[in-house]
Amino acid sequence: MVRRSALVVRGGWEGHVPREATELFIPFLSAQGFDVRVEETPEVYAAPDAMAPVDLIVPCVTMSEIAADQVAGLRRAVASGAGMVGWHGGIVDSYRANAEYLQLVGGQFVAHPRVATGVERLPGQESWPDHTIDLTEAGRRHPVTSGLTDFPLRTEQYWVLSDALNDVLATTTHPAEPGAAWSRPLTCPAVWTRQWGAGRIVVITPGHDVPTLQERSVRTIIERGMLWAARTASAS
Numbered sequence: 001m002v003r004r005s006a007l008v009v010r011g012g013w014e015g016h017v018p019r020e021a022t023e024l025f026i027p028f029l030s031a032q033g034f035d036v037r038v039e040e041t042p043e044v045y046a047a048p049d050a051m052a053p054v055d056l057i058v059p060c061v062t063m064s065e066i067a068a069d070q071v072a073g074l075r076r077a078v079a080s081g082a083g084m085v086g087w088h089g090g091i092v093d094s095y096r097a098n099a100e101y102l103q104l105v106g107g108q109f110v111a112h113p114r115v116a117t118g119v120e121r122l123p124g125q126e127s128w129p130d131h132t133i134d135l136t137e138a139g140r141r142h143p144v145t146s147g148l149t150d151f152p153l154r155t156e157q158y159w160v161l162s163d164a165l166n167d168v169l170a171t172t173t174h175p176a177e178p179g180a181a182w183s184r185p186l187t188c189p190a191v192w193t194r195q196w197g198a199g200r201i202v203v204i205t206p207g208h209d210v211p212t213l214q215e216r217s218v219r220t221i222i223e224r225g226m227l228w229a230a231r232t233a234s235a236s
Contacts, residue, residue, distance in 0.1 A: 004055040006034040012061040045073035055231035060090035079197025083229025087207030107162035139169030151217040158205040166192035200229040
């Protein structure tokens, strides 16, 4: 088997447990024939010699900052064919002030509304509503999500802003609860793919903590996404 190269870049806000979260998937990648390199800062993106052989990028950095040469290197690697797969704030709440990064991933977290008034939650889980991840028709046919069904979660439900270049595989709907500032339910993308040059991007917005990442459907989507997005001779 010809081994491929995966780059895990992790850090940022510790509330999303970037080390523990990424460690869940490193054994999977190794078993699938990837040599995995782990970096704790995005500085590697600015190193052309380090990025050239990378077939898959797994970012897990919530908030934080990225330098201009680093985001340029990341965009160049993806456009040249490296896949990019991430979850939750590690991909859609990274580098909030950097427009070039936001354009690359196609979405930005803006809120996770609290549960409805009167619904009890443990401390720290006040923004963990019961909600559903609903597959789209495209999602029912796509290799990343085919064979899966709509599935329930109790965790942070991301409200994201996104654009029409995304191919949406699953959505989630925020209800208009009494007293909410929005007047009707809002459906947001929850899983999408995005073609950027020769590279494939996969985003899944659930993934706040390790138990959420271990949920069967969430983990399946991430692992399938990694294999689908990684650079191959046939990827287009």
